[in-house]
Amino acid sequence: MAQQESTWWRGAAIYQVYVRSFADGDGDGTGDLAGVRSRLPYLAELGIDAIWFNPWYPSPMDDGGYDVSDYRDIEPSFGSLAEAEKLIEEAHHLGIKIIIDIVPNHCSDVHPWFVAAVAAGRDSLERQRFWFRDGLGENGELPPNNWQSRFGGSAWTRVTEPDGSPGQWFLHLYSSRQPDLNWRNPAVHAEFADVLRFWFNRGVDGFRIDVADGLVKEDGLPDVADPNGRLPYSDLDGVHEIYREWRKIADSYPDKRVFVGEMWLPDPLRFAMYLRPDELHSAFNFDFLSCPWDATRLREVVDATLAAHAPVNAPATWVLSNHDVTRHVTRYGRTDTSFSFADRQHQAPTDRTLGERRARAAALLTLALPGGVYIYQGEELGLSEVEDLPDEVREDPVFKRTKGADIGRDGCRVPVPWSGAESPYGFNTTGAAPWLPQPANWASATVEAQTDDPSSMLELYRSALRLRHTETALGDGPLLWLDDLPAGVLAFSRDSSFACVVNLSGSAVALPPHLEVLLASGPLDGTDLPSDMAVWLRT
Numbered sequence: 001m002a003q004q005e006s007t008w009w010r011g012a013a014i015y016q017v018y019v020r021s022f023a024d025g026d027g028d029g030t031g032d033l034a035g036v037r038s039r040l041p042y043l044a045e046l047g048i049d050a051i052w053f054n055p056w057y058p059s060p061m062d063d064g065g066y067d068v069s070d071y072r073d074i075e076p077s078f079g080s081l082a083e084a085e086k087l088i089e090e091a092h093h094l095g096i097k098i099i100i101d102i103v104p105n106h107c108s109d110v111h112p113w114f115v116a117a118v119a120a121g122r123d124s125l126e127r128q129r130f131w132f133r134d135g136l137g138e139n140g141e142l143p144p145n146n147w148q149s150r151f152g153g154s155a156w157t158r159v160t161e162p163d164g165s166p167g168q169w170f171l172h173l174y175s176s177r178q179p180d181l182n183w184r185n186p187a188v189h190a191e192f193a194d195v196l197r198f199w200f201n202r203g204v205d206g207f208r209i210d211v212a213d214g215l216v217k218e219d220g221l222p223d224v225a226d227p228n229g230r231l232p233y234s235d236l237d238g239v240h241e242i243y244r245e246w247r248k249i250a251d252s253y254p255d256k257r258v259f260v261g262e263m264w265l266p267d268p269l270r271f272a273m274y275l276r277p278d279e280l281h282s283a284f285n286f287d288f289l290s291c292p293w294d295a296t297r298l299r300e301v302v303d304a305t306l307a308a309h310a311p312v313n314a315p316a317t318w319v320l321s322n323h324d325v326t327r328h329v330t331r332y333g334r335t336d337t338s339f340s341f342a343d344r345q346h347q348a349p350t351d352r353t354l355g356e357r358r359a360r361a362a363a364l365l366t367l368a369l370p371g372g373v374y375i376y377q378g379e380e381l382g383l384s385e386v387e388d389l390p391d392e393v394r395e396d397p398v399f400k401r402t403k404g405a406d407i408g409r410d411g412c413r414v415p416v417p418w419s420g421a422e423s424p425y426g427f428n429t430t431g432a433a434p435w436l437p438q439p440a441n442w443a444s445a446t447v448e449a450q451t452d453d454p455s456s457m458l459e460l461y462r463s464a465l466r467l468r469h470t471e472t473a474l475g476d477g478p479l480l481w482l483d484d485l486p487a488g489v490l491a492f493s494r495d496s497s498f499a500c501v502v503n504l505s506g507s508a509v510a511l512p513p514h515l516e517v518l519l520a521s522g523p524l525d526g527t528d529l530p531s532d533m534a535v536w537l538r539t
């Protein structure tokens, strides 16, 4: 992956750190920056190129930090700004780039802007930074339109006016503690331009943009006509102007800083518009993440992805898991291996062994595809979704707002096991209970237990990431399908000397001609590749 320094992101392996659950340095049960700093050598050794941090800003944690109360500081339970600066410096010293989350669609209800807006009352400049509207009905007792929160329930909440009377409503596409900002207001543009510079000036190499498609709302805030059709708050043309402004800021730094967008969009052509040369550098490819473990479907997604990215000359990205979705070891062990927010298939029967076998093959597939790749903390340990969390420990607003109809995302956010035979498994050294309970059977999943075990998921990731650095064909570059293999087998070369073969056919297949097996997701059967396995070949 011999990338030029200025285009490192085109083929980077980026490790996602959900700070709260990664490592707990001060031993209070919540992960923090001290914990991350102590584990930087682990990440360097793993072989990743960059870290993406979920929001690390001060926050009441109504939505795990996606409810930001100050964009220019660090959540006190995570550490301090000075510590973040040290962390950035230490990571850079180890050759690791830093990407942080920016949350421009909404802030926290305790952000000073929102507090001021509620206090200032109707028709104030303060309210114009948000979406305040009078309600419908005789006494304004009904929400201004029919928009639904993505976390369930109405997207509107009514405030009490300073004089104590029932007042206006404000828009929140997520929880009622996450008021949407009004991007028609130039003050909002100026504020975020300044926040970008604040962090770029502190050495941050890039931003992951939360809800990147959602910032602009349709004039007049019309009702949603068809919930499965075009939404008046997603992917409006005006949003591109924002990213053109942002791109100029990133490009004003000599060592080019980057953006990755979070957009779940059905249309690959609309998706690619965000990746035009004067907008974002890359975006998460959720079609791949949602795709079932099926050779035909996966090949279609890979082809559609590459076809959509080519005209704008943007690199594709490949993601299997993140802090919002069911961990893929669990998904791949089910009858229905796809992912959808509409149905998390909570506690569907899961064959853990099969899921892990497929996850190992999927790792080699993903790490061999052209472009960048994201690894969600714990994925390299083969962690599965924790599905038996008691209701009372669940914190996700999705769970709360749907009254449990959607079980939510806590199950993929359980703190990482590092060492030892029982919880907290080295997450901290004080023995304090982690903020979400860890399963009793994670002793064999720890970093310590998997290290030097050649059959472990961790050593597979380590080997694959090491090869990603030495195999110049990996990362950014072309892909050529190899078609003379049986149905159900995905095989492609990256150049004349490297090929990846993934067997989803249900039975063993003979490997194509090759010089050497560089890496296999499990033991081969002579020269045959068993089902649900993958290999990297020297050809």
Ligand code: NOJ
Pocket: 063, 066, 103, 174, 210, 211, 262, 323, 324
């Ligand atoms: C997407 C983030 O990944 C998710 O965790 C968050 O809840 C929503 N955006 C709202 O910020």
